[in-house]
Amino acid sequence: MVLDFVKPSPLGTSWGLGGTCVNVGCIPKKLMHQAALLGQALKDSRKFGWEYEEQVKHNWETMTEAIQNHICSLNWGYRVTLREKSVTYANSYGEFVEHHKIKATNRKGQETFYTAGKFVIATGERPRYLGIPGDKEYCITSDDLFSLPYCPGKTLVVGASYVALECAGFLAGIGLNVTVMVRSILLRGFDQEIAEKIGAYMELNGVKFLRKYIPVKIQLLEEGTPGRLKVVAQSTEGSETVEEEYNTVLLAIGRDSCTRKMGLEKVGVKINEKTGKIPVNDEEQTNVPYIYAIGDVLEDKPELTPVAIRAGKLLARRLFGGRLEKCDYINVPTTVFTPLEYGCCGLSEEKAMELYKKDNIEVYHTFFWPLEWTVAGREDNTCFGKIICNKRDDNRVIGFHVLGPSAGEVTQGFAAAMKCGLTKQLLDDTIGIHPTCGEIFTTMEITKSSGLTISQKGC
Amino acid sequence: MAGGNEYDLLVIGGGSGGLACAKEAADFGKKVAIMDYVVPSPRGTSWGLGGTCVNVGCIPKKLMHQAALLGGALEDAHHYGWDVAPSAPHNWQQMATAVQNHIKSLNWGHRVQLQERNVKYFNIHGSFVDDHTVRGFTKAGKETLVTADHIVLATGGRPRYPEDVEGAKEYGITSDDLFWLKKSPGKTLVVGASYVSLECAGFLTGFGLDTTVMMRSIPLRGFDQQMALLVTDYMESHGTKFLKYCTMRKLEKFEDQRLQVTWHNHEVGREETGVFDTVMWAVGRVPETRHLNLEKVGVTLHPDSQKILVSASEATSVAHIYAIGDITEGRPELTPTAIMAGKLLARRLFGHSAELMDYDNVATTVFTPLEYGCVGLSEEEAERRYGQEGIEVYHAYYKPLEFTVTERDSSQCYIKMVCLRGEDQRILGLHFLGPNAGEVIQGFALGIKCGATYSQMKKTVGIHPTSAEEVTKLWITKRSGLPATVTGC
Numbered sequence: 052m053v054l055d056f057v058k059p060s061p062l063g064t065s066w067g068l069g070g071t072c073v074n075v076g077c078i079p080k081k082l083m084h085q086a087a088l089l090g091q092a093l094k095d096s097r098k099f100g101w102e103y104e105e106q107v108k109h110n111w112e113t114m115t116e117a118i119q120n121h122i123c124s125l126n127w128g129y130r131v132t133l134r135e136k137s138v139t140y141a142n143s144y145g146e147f148v149e150h151h152k153i154k155a156t157n158r159k160g161q162e163t164f165y166t167a168g169k170f171v172i173a174t175g176e177r178p179r180y181l182g183i184p185g186d187k188e189y190c191i192t193s194d195d196l197f198s199l200p201y202c203p204g205k206t207l208v209v210g211a212s213y214v215a216l217e218c219a220g221f222l223a224g225i226g227l228n229v230t231v232m233v234r235s236i237l238l239r240g241f242d243q244e245i246a247e248k249i250g251a252y253m254e255l256n257g258v259k260f261l262r263k264y265i266p267v268k269i270q271l272l273e274e275g276t277p278g279r280l281k282v283v284a285q286s287t288e289g290s291e292t293v294e295e296e297y298n299t300v301l302l303a304i305g306r307d308s309c310t311r312k313m314g315l316e317k318v319g320v321k322i323n324e325k326t327g328k329i330p331v332n333d334e335e336q337t338n339v340p341y342i343y344a345i346g347d348v349l350e351d352k353p354e355l356t357p358v359a360i361r362a363g364k365l366l367a368r369r370l371f372g373g374r375l376e377k378c379d380y381i382n383v384p385t386t387v388f389t390p391l392e393y394g395c396c397g398l399s400e401e402k403a404m405e406l407y408k409k410d411n412i413e414v415y416h417t418f419f420w421p422l423e424w425t426v427a428g429r430e431d432n433t434c435f436g437k438i439i440c441n442k443r444d445d446n447r448v449i450g451f452h453v454l455g456p457s458a459g460e461v462t463q464g465f466a467a468a469m470k471c472g473l474t475k476q477l478l479d480d481t482i483g484i485h486p487t488c489g490e491i492f493t494t495m496e497i498t499k500s501s502g503l504t505i506s507q508k509g510c
Numbered sequence: 511m512a513g514g515n516e517y518d519l520l521v522i523g524g525g526s527g528g529l530a531c532a533k534e535a536a537d538f539g540k541k542v543a544i545m546d547y548v549v550p551s552p553r554g555t556s557w558g559l560g561g562t563c564v565n566v567g568c569i570p571k572k573l574m575h576q577a578a579l580l581g582g583a584l585e586d587a588h589h590y591g592w593d594v595a596p597s598a599p600h601n602w603q604q605m606a607t608a609v610q611n612h613i614k615s616l617n618w619g620h621r622v623q624l625q626e627r628n629v630k631y632f633n634i635h636g637s638f639v640d641d642h643t644v645r646g647f648t649k650a651g652k653e654t655l656v657t658a659d660h661i662v663l664a665t666g667g668r669p670r671y672p673e674d675v676e677g678a679k680e681y682g683i684t685s686d687d688l689f690w691l692k693k694s695p696g697k698t699l700v701v702g703a704s705y706v707s708l709e710c711a712g713f714l715t716g717f718g719l720d721t722t723v724m725m726r727s728i729p730l731r732g733f734d735q736q737m738a739l740l741v742t743d744y745m746e747s748h749g750t751k752f753l754k755y756c757t758m759r760k761l762e763k764f765e766d767q768r769l770q771v772t773w774h775n776h777e778v779g780r781e782e783t784g785v786f787d788t789v790m791w792a793v794g795r796v797p798e799t800r801h802l803n804l805e806k807v808g809v810t811l812h813p814d815s816q817k818i819l820v821s822a823s824e825a826t827s828v829a830h831i832y833a834i835g836d837i838t839e840g841r842p843e844l845t846p847t848a849i850m851a852g853k854l855l856a857r858r859l860f861g862h863s864a865e866l867m868d869y870d871n872v873a874t875t876v877f878t879p880l881e882y883g884c885v886g887l888s889e890e891e892a893e894r895r896y897g898q899e900g901i902e903v904y905h906a907y908y909k910p911l912e913f914t915v916t917e918r919d920s921s922q923c924y925i926k927m928v929c930l931r932g933e934d935q936r937i938l939g940l941h942f943l944g945p946n947a948g949e950v951i952q953g954f955a956l957g958i959k960c961g962a963t964y965s966q967m968k969k970t971v972g973i974h975p976t977s978a979e980e981v982t983k984l985w986i987t988k989r990s991g992l993p994a995t996v997t998g999c
Contacts, residue, residue, distance in 0.1 A: 464953020
């Protein structure tokens with residue numbers, strides 16, 4: 052049996068079966084990112100001989116309708132798959148009432164009780180609010196953005212997470228006036244050299260950044276679709292404040308686990324009181340033997356769809372299929388779909404230095420200029436690749452980073468190679484595919500320690 | 511005569527392999543000279559330093575492919591909310607000028623790199639006088655003699671013209687000319703089933719040109735045939751016409767400059783004709799060995815291909831003469847292999863290295879409208895080596911997320927992984943048909959270099975949402991007979 056229930060966002064947004072990824076995450080995000088990339092492609096295409104009028108406008112409603120239609124087909128697809136596999140599905144909110152028993156409440160408030168031998172908690176997370184006046188009333192989050200029935204207009208994105216930067220990126224890409232308000236650093240937890248490059252690229256391409264500020268008050272100036280909001284922000288370094296008017300304020304300051312109101316205390320499941328996350332052992336088991344947890348609710352695990360899918364499948368196989376395989380959380384690759392995409396697998400440079408010490412690692416790096424960018428007249432010495440090797444272990448690749456087009460496609464194979472113990476020597480021995488972006492990793496020669504310059508030349 | 515030669519190394523051929531070898535040798539402090547000369551095509555097309563890849567190969571090909579893809583993007587943009595007409599006219603001249611300008615900047619870049627390393631560059635057409643002496647004449651007719659201890663031949667290849675077709679040379683063009691055309695080729699017939707043929711026909715179709723491919727038999731000989739057919743299926747359902755099982759008879763020109771083409775259609779057993787603005791031959795390439803005077807010094811060639819026979823260390827039948835790149839027998843005709851062969855050769859000659867080239871599992875990509883990237887063995891070759899019972903083939907038809915909103919046809923988006931059967935399940939070959947195929951395959955090629963197995967692939971977590979992640983999710987075998995269409999999210 053599967054219980055799925057979406058508590059509407061403060062602004063009333065809700066959605067169907069499939070979770071964050073399908074409805075308010077990966078899928079709509081990548082499609083909107085694609086819309087923005089197509090805007091860039093339109094500009095490039097003129098340099099490649101395509102002739103059409105200069106000023107091309109973007110229609111928000113056309114885009115969101117197309118995206119929502121696709122999402123609905125996915126929701127439907129999931130319903131069908133569950134039916135085909137005879138999985139009972141209830142669109143109800145589940146809470147533990149006692150051991151092995153839950154109460155499921157549907158939209159109409161009707162309660163039904165179910166018992167089961169085993170339980171898996173996979174309730175994920177929802178966006179966090181600031182806790183300042185006006186935040187819940189007037190701000191939207193990623194929960195609302197992807198189905199917003201009107202163009203958000205001039206937007207302030209609060210936050211420096213990948214959610215913040217990806218959203219700011221595609222909103223600017225479709226022609227909107229976008230500002231990102233950042234309290235301290237960008238993309239905390241990610242390689243900081245690359246995080247700064249991502250920010251720099253966005254700034255160069257029209258996204259404004261307000262660094263070291265936090266909002267303290269949001270006021271409604273005028274209702275509308277979109278309306279007008281006044282944001283008052285405070286500097287983190289002094290008493291300065293700034294005020295600015297926006298049509299939309301999008302909060303992307305983090306996500307909170309949906310573990311607080313499901314009766315976990317009734318059955319004794321321990322959670323991290325501060326974060327709400329559930330600690331589990333390497334078999335995804337909580338401290339209560341018959342209750343398991345997977346996905347974004349887990350403590351210290353990557354918050355990614357493929358990880359959750361893998362963990363879920365392997366868990367089911369262990370519980371009911373007599374299998375032993377555990378989920379391998381090491382070297383999980385990921386990609387940030389900012390205007391300049393960032394794919395990575397393994398350690399950031401900072402983490403590598405912390406774990407292995409500077410003398411034991413070698414960092415190879417290079418800029419590259421994708422061939423497609425040449426004729427398009429796009430920036431050279433911007434796309435970037437970096438690998439971090441462990442000198443004490445045969446120059447094993449412990450960190451892979453690529454900043455450039457199709458970063459996800461590039462990174463995937465390298466992640467597989469890292470799983471097979473990729474070393475620098477193997478990279479050097481491998482012949483690249485020409486002309487591609489990925490091939491640069493087979494010809495990287497310059498180390499950071501050498502101090503040599505890294506601009507890339509021709510064929 | 512060894513010793514007393516003017517140069518440590520003379521490289522004949524300034525393409526991918528030649529330049530890499532010359533530069534690497536110069537980096538070891540050696541005195542290096544390089545000769546590069548482009549015999550104009552029958553049409554009169556010529557170009558600068560850099561070889562096939564830079565001037566009439568990879569680079570202009572990928573740029574024109576990109577131009578065609580951007581035309582597709584225009585159509586897609588419409589679905590994603592961009593207020594633009596779903597199609598727009600394409601200006602060949604503007605694109606060609608931009609591409610040619612970029613190529614010229616690369617020619618220039620190579621000249622500079624040679625200069626920076628004090629490599630002497632001769633723009634002359636060289637041939638052997640004796641085994642350490644090469645003579646050439648400049649365009650002005652001045653004779654130059656160059657002597658060197660070691661000589662590397664890297665003269666590459668040029669497109670073949672059919673011997674038995676009347677009018678072939680007079681009226682047809684090749685890839686040598688296509689990328690330098692000042693005017694649009696118009697309604698084009700591309701003859702051949704090579705990747706050159708399909709890639710060119712692909713982008714010409716993308717520009718809205720009426721394009722036909724004439725094939726004698728199978729497409730992409732030497733490549734996995736299931737994949738090759740998916741490539742041509744996609745092209746056929748996206749506007750490229752195909753004349754299958756046809757062979758050319760003759761080309762004639764009308765007064766209005768259009769071409770009358772006559773061919774034999776083997777399927778129906780009769781002659782047919784058609785009218786085209788341009789006919790482009792893409793029926794293979796011939797090695798540039800004829801003008802070198804190799805018989806004089808005893809460098810042996812393969813009797814059929816006329817390519818130079820080399821050992822594992824790139825040595826020819828003459829001790830101090832070597833050969834690399836497209837001119838060598840039994841090697842992949844690819845820029846990155848030529849570059850690496852050139853570098854390693856220089857290191858062995860001057861850098862006390864013993865490292866030989868590994869030509870196994872070289873990844874490549876065919877940049878047709880739907881791209882095909884592959885590494886390792888085709889399914890046919892794997893079956894030949896291990897038997898059908900000895901291999902396990904995992905496969906999937908997938909749909910790139912970006913195709914959903916645009917309702918693009920993804921029937922040919924397909925992935926196939928050929929593994930050894932049994933516990934190990936080592937990956938023998940990986941084949942990917944879809945957008946950004948080159949980017950997808952590159953990292954997996956590394957995995958295969960590491961001896962990757964199917965189970966290691968399965969342990970790799972996918973990046974979502976991408977097309978590449980579908981490789982890590984492969985689970986349906988051909989043997990099971992299950993339908994192989996997978997859904998993404």
